[in-house]
Structure formats: C-alpha cells, structure tokens
Amino acid sequence: MSEMSREDLLDVVRRVYEERDPVPEGLVARMQAAAALEASDIDGELLGLMELVERSEELVGARGTATYTLRFVHGDTDLLVRVAVDDGRSRIDGWVVPPEPMTVRAGEHAATVTDTGRFELTGLPLGLLRLSLEPHDIARPAFSTPTFEI
Known part of the structure; x- marks a missing residue:
C-alpha cells in the first residue's frame, strides 16, 4: 500500500468535512453582517x-x-x-x-x-x-x- 502525499490527505479530510459537517446555510452572511455592524459602530468605544x-x-x-x-x-x-x-x-x-x-x-x-x-x-x-x-x-x-x- 502506498503512502498518500500531504496534499492528498488534506484533500480527503476537506471532502469529508464538506460532506459530513457542512457550513450551516447563511452562516457566512450572518458573520459578515455582524462584522460589518461592529466595524460601522464608530462610537462603540465612546458609548461603552x-x-x-x-x-x-x-x-x-x-x-x-x-x-x-x-x-x-x-x-x-x-x-x-x-x-x-x-x-x-x-x-x-x-x-x-x-x-x-x-x-x-x-x-x-x-x-x-x-x-x-x-x-x-x-x-x-x-x-x-x-x-x-x-x-x-x-x-x-x-x-x-x-x-x-x-
């Protein structure tokens, strides 16, 4: 049996995670919105x-x-x-x-x-x-x- 290269092994791990534990739908958009809201709050430090x-x-x-x-x-x-x-x-x-x-x-x-x-x-x-x-x-x-x- 031959050894897998590091890249091939990481590719297998990536595919397993994508198939078995996908990113929840809308999570990326919600996180981007939260980051934008935090970044847009210029007064955040002043408000407390x-x-x-x-x-x-x-x-x-x-x-x-x-x-x-x-x-x-x-x-x-x-x-x-x-x-x-x-x-x-x-x-x-x-x-x-x-x-x-x-x-x-x-x-x-x-x-x-x-x-x-x-x-x-x-x-x-x-x-x-x-x-x-x-x-x-x-x-x-x-x-x-x-x-x-x-």
Missing part, C-alpha cells in the same frame, strides 16, 4: 459596551414561541432582557436596574424606561440586534449591549 453575563433559554411554548433571557452589565447598571420570537417577529421585555430615566433603542425602534426600570420593544425583525441605552441625564454617557442575534 455592556458585558453579557448570563443567557438562559426557556422551553418552547405550545404555539412554537421561543424565549430566552439575556443579562448585561455595565458599571453599576444591570440590564435584563427577555426575548420572545413568534412567527418571524420578536418582542423584548426589559428591565434596567437601578431604574433611571433613559431611552432604549434597537435600530428604528425605541422605548422609554419607566420609573420601575421596565421597557418593551415590539415588532422587531429577526436578525442581528444591538440595544443602545441613552440616559436622559446628559452628564451620563450612552452605552450599548454587544450585538446578539434574535
């Missing part, structure tokens, strides 16, 4: 970026609604968001702790945080999303979450 500290998924509901919870932290501000996805649209219910007057933006959607720290964003399209938090106190700088996918 929250840190994702927890993610939990809940059981799928009877109607096929998928929900999950994300928790972000920036300094002394804690942000908890519950994302629900149903029929291609999503809803975010969020809580800012400690509560403070601010506007939360997700693309063209915006909500004002109540005096209890709660806000909601409805009718959000599926895809990549970043929440920007803009305190009404102009002395306090805005900050945002890392980009996440709904």
